Amino acid sequence: MSISTWMKDLELETRPITAEVRAALDRRWAELPEHVKTANQLLGRCAVGCEGTHGVFPKCNLTCSPCYHAADANKVRIDGAHTVEQVTRQMEFLRKTRGPRAHAQLIGGEVSLLAPEDHAAALLAMRANGREPMSMTHGDFDYQYLLDVVLDADGNPRFQRVSFAAHFDSLMRGRRGAVRPHTEAELNPFREQFARMFVDLKREHGVRSYLAHNMTVTPSNVGQVGSVTRDVLDMPFDMLSFQPAAFIGDERRWKEDFDDVTIDAVWSRIEEGAGQKLPWQATQFGDPRCNRSTAGIRVDGVFVPILDPDEPKDLAVRDRILDRFGGVVFGGVSIPVLTMKVLRMLVRNPGVVPPLMGLAQRIIRRCGGLRDLVLAAVQRKVAVKTFVVHNFMDADDVQPAWELMEQGIDSADPEVRETQERLGACMYTMSHPDTGRLIPACVQHSVLDPGENAGLRKMLPLTVKGT
Numbered sequence: 001m002s003i004s005t006w007m008k009d010l011e012l013e014t015r016p017i018t019a020e021v022r023a024a025l026d027r028r029w030a031e032l033p034e035h036v037k038t039a040n041q042l043l044g045r046c047a048v049g050c051e052g053t054h055g056v057f058p059k060c061n062l063t064c065s066p067c068y069h070a071a072d073a074n075k076v077r078i079d080g081a082h083t084v085e086q087v088t089r090q091m092e093f094l095r096k097t098r099g100p101r102a103h104a105q106l107i108g109g110e111v112s113l114l115a116p117e118d119h120a121a122a123l124l125a126m127r128a129n130g131r132e133p134m135s136m137t138h139g140d141f142d143y144q145y146l147l148d149v150v151l152d153a154d155g156n157p158r159f160q161r162v163s164f165a166a167h168f169d170s171l172m173r174g175r176r177g178a179v180r181p182h183t184e185a186e187l188n189p190f191r192e193q194f195a196r197m198f199v200d201l202k203r204e205h206g207v208r209s210y211l212a213h214n215m216t217v218t219p220s221n222v223g224q225v226g227s228v229t230r231d232v233l234d235m236p237f238d239m240l241s242f243q244p245a246a247f248i249g250d251e252r253r254w255k256e257d258f259d260d261v262t263i264d265a266v267w268s269r270i271e272e273g274a275g276q277k278l279p280w281q282a283t284q285f286g287d288p289r290c291n292r293s294t295a296g297i298r299v300d301g302v303f304v305p306i307l308d309p310d311e312p313k314d315l316a317v318r319d320r321i322l323d324r325f326g327g328v329v330f331g332g333v334s335i336p337v338l339t340m341k342v343l344r345m346l347v348r349n350p351g352v353v354p355p356l357m358g359l360a361q362r363i364i365r366r367c368g369g370l371r372d373l374v375l376a377a378v379q380r381k382v383a384v385k386t387f388v389v390h391n392f393m394d395a396d397d398v399q400p401a402w403e404l405m406e407q408g409i410d411s412a413d414p415e416v417r418e419t420q421e422r423l424g425a426c427m428y429t430m431s432h433p434d435t436g437r438l439i440p441a442c443v444q445h446s447v448l449d450p451g452e453n454a455g456l457r458k459m460l461p462l463t464v465k466g467t
């Protein structure tokens with residue numbers, strides 16, 4: 001390689017925002033409905049949103065109420081070759097249409113029913129397409145399975161870092177050791193055990209992890225959201241994510257009136273468990289009726305948000321960062337490349353340094369001052385935590401709203417219109433390379449899954465002829 005080619009490659013690799021990322025973000029912003037183009041909106045400013053797989057391994061070996069999978073999802077054989085082929089195609093399409101970087105969930109039925117080699121191959125296919133994959137699981141698998149996914153045949157790590165989201169709640173049936181839990185607290189040893197596997201993975205093999213704890217919330221367990229929050233906050237999970245139940249998927253598993261649980265009710269229970277207010281208004285992904293989240297630092301039991309929505313100086317920094325640096329890809333790059341990117345960013349925008357320093361000072365002050373922060377860090381009482389609520393919609397609402405959207409009709413009915421607005425601002429997308437479309441996850445589960453699953457049943461029957 002000539003020096004000039006090497007220089008060109010280096011310049012491109014360390015360029016803070018590439019033309020491709022900029023174009024993907026601009027496209028995303030242009031497609032958003034006007035009502036979510038607010039100052040705190042992150043879609044189209046620094047992210048394109050989350051992505052998920054579909055139709056790749058629908059089967060699950062637990063039973064939950066509710067279950068978002070199609071009623072006959074368990075009649076489809078788990079097939080590694082099909083999974084890897086489909087994941088690859090879906091990710092290639094996402095790479096092409098949404099740019100070089102996004103977070104994507106390896107989701108379907110239960111991911112740990114995949115053979116470890118197939119699970120690893122699917123994650124590698126996602127990474128190869130610039131996706132930061134997260135494996136969605138019920139968490140009921142052994143450490144050996146995790147090792148077999150993460151390590152190759154020679155015992156060397158295939159990944160430097162893995163992300164898993166584990167679903168634990170008392171609405172799930174069939175977990176080994178907790179077949180029919182009556183309370184959320186009964187699941188705490190299983191939550192601990194799951195998270196500990198990743199602590200061991202880091203210690204023994206140097207593989208880092210990002211862990212999310214997911215919980216479905218219905219009227220029967222909403223009263224325990226506070227205690228789950230309190231308990232899980234002390235475990236090595238990075239994210240606590242809650243999903244108010246919706247009427248989607250298998251109707252046989254709709255046992256309660258889920259409508260009683262609102263996003264506000266769940267958030268206030270989380271705050272109750274955290275023992276403090278959790279301000280979330282400084283940033284927004286998509287529509288606030290769908291998503292709510294806040295990220296911050298937990299210092300000796302107290303959560304300090306990165307951005308305080310009541311502090312105008314914080315919001316001014318947010319606006320400046322989104323304006324100047326939205327689109328810088330921090331993930332999936334080496335430390336030297338990241339350092340170069342940051343330096344180039346700062347050299348080009350020196351005026352941003354004082355406000356950034358001011359934000360850092362305010363965060364340290366909120367953490368109790370530098371001395372307390374350092375002391376807590378030494379005592380291992382500092383952790384980055386994110387709280388999330390994702391509020392899926394009922395299939396009965398999504399179906400008519402989507403039907404009209406497909407015809408280009410904005411409904412005059414306020415309720416249908418609200419659903420259309422939310423779907424239009426969706427931040428959780430599924431990829432359909434066959435039709436060249438990107439579909440909101442609510443539509444996938446409410447409208448497309450049953451037909452897709454029927455096709456999969458034929459393609460991947462449980463019993464193969466001749467066996």
Ligand code: SF4
Nearest residue numbers: 290392426427441442
């Ligand atoms: S999947 Fe549904 S609830 Fe989630 S962001 Fe999209 S439209 Fe909103």
